[in-house]
Amino acid sequence: MQLTCRALLYILSMVAVMSLFEWKENFSVKISRFDEAHKKLIELMNEIYAIIKMRKDNATIVSVVEELSEYSKTHFNDEVEQMIKFQYPYLKEHKEEHNQFIKELDNMKEMIQRQSNLLNVQLLNFIKDWLINHIMKSDMKYGQFFLDRGLK
Ligand SMILES: [Fe+2]
């Protein structure tokens, strides 16, 4: 099949509006409040992706990274609060993963503030990999634990 230039441009424009990553059912940790928070985190990551694609200035990127960082802290606190309440056995290591994420996000934010555009791809990869890994492995691990204790 031979692609005309117009068809190619159309495909490229479709790719340009696509999200970096979408929440799917297999991402569910079975606790709806945490699923909702994870959807919001992914939404903020996609917003950063869109802003970078639109070649917005670094201050705009940084402001959404800050929003992601603040929302993450709220969500992490919520998870940790429930873990303490129900004496979740993996609290310490789980908390450590959260802290590492916030720390690394802060580092990257500062570097982007110093105008290093080269970091944009690195930033997106870091957020995407961390979110997928943390939700699919560490958060997934608490799903049944909380369900068994009546959390919804
Ligand atoms: Fe978590």
Ligand SMILES: [Fe+2]
């Ligand atoms: Fe989480």
